[in-house]
Amino acid sequence: MNISIIGAGPIGCYCGYLLAKAGQRIDIYEEHAEIGLPIQCTGLLTSDFDQFGLPKESFLVNTFGEIEINSPNKQLTIKQKEYLIDRSKFDGFLAELAKKAGAKIYLQHAFARKENEGLVIKDTKNDKEIAVTPDAVIAADGPLSKTAHAFGLYPADRVSYQGVQAVVEGKFDLNKYQTFFGNKVCPDLFAWIVPESRSRARVGLASTKDARKLFDQFVLERDFKILEIQAGMIPLYHPKQKLQGGNCYLAGDASGFIKATTLGGLVPGLKQAELLANSIIESKNYEKEVKQLRKKMNFHLRLRKIFNKFSDEDWDKLLSLLNRPKIQRLLERYTRENPLPLVVKALITEPKLWYFSKFLF
């Protein structure tokens, strides 16, 4: 099959690699002149990333052993292995992988519009338009996905977060990253401090409103020297998001498949890329293949809706309950990629956690 992929981000390139490896003819169109830039991501990955079997040496920045979680008056430390990657190097690595498998990547080529049975791609370097008629189109063009819009697959009521982060200088513990919850810090998510080294970290937060104001306030309260500011949109998962329309398939941020609890999109997006590639190669139904992943996305969204109703006292209460040794052991066993078994086991182990079920309604 002749397949056009729009967007040479990690999801477009990984999907392109898997399809090219299976013998499909792949053209990847990327609007920017360079892969992986500008950086709009912290690059934090749970250890579930290991399932993809990708060698980490060329893009790994740090490996953490602990996560420190802070609420206004409580603190909790969870032992978990997590990775911090360099997004520019990671995207470059996946693009090379796709190229080596036979995919062609066209830089400074932007999807412009759908026309008749094909697509119009704008070659921005030479200021000309190219018409292509692929058998299938994969929209992997990120949170604003012009391709999803053109194929009528972008929900009109999709909610987006604005993520703001900075690379800062300060003093940091290399073995752990920190998160900060509470209505003053960030009412609809949390803030993070993720060390790259003992003297450098990525500090950020995301919110649906006033992200920049909240970020400035968070940084001002700490003794950091800002080296570089990065910002980007992050879609909130939409439960009615369609993944296919005509010969167009959606993957990654273009489809909003992001964990609504943390706004991490890399592990679910890479998984989605595998499911999509497999559906095309084996002529399977993509929606059916993605059902289990969608269930996880729905559960993350349900948790997000609960967390958004928390007062500062609720965050303190949750952290106190999670600090109990039996729950700690559960938190060490499960990553946040699939929270359902963790929540079920935690509710059985510590019945006081049922207190938070009042936020379900």
Ligand SMILES: Cc1cc2nc3c(=O)[nH]c(=O)nc-3n(C[C@H](O)[C@H](O)[C@H](O)COP(=O)(O)OP(=O)(O)OC[C@H]3O[C@@H](n4cnc5c(N)ncnc54)[C@H](O)[C@@H]3O)c2cc1C
């Ligand atoms: C501040 C911030 C921090 C984040 N931190 C994390 C984190 O720590 N861990 C995590 O898992 N996730 C994180 N995310 C989310 C993560 O960055 C995304 O889920 C991930 O980048 C999705 O990859 P993608 O390939 O779907 O989209 P993108 O990475 O957005 O790639 C899309 C590509 O398409 C290209 N493109 C766009 N429009 C067109 C067009 N018309 N024609 C051609 N090309 C086009 C873009 O230039 C881009 O290269 C963060 C996001 C933000 C904003």
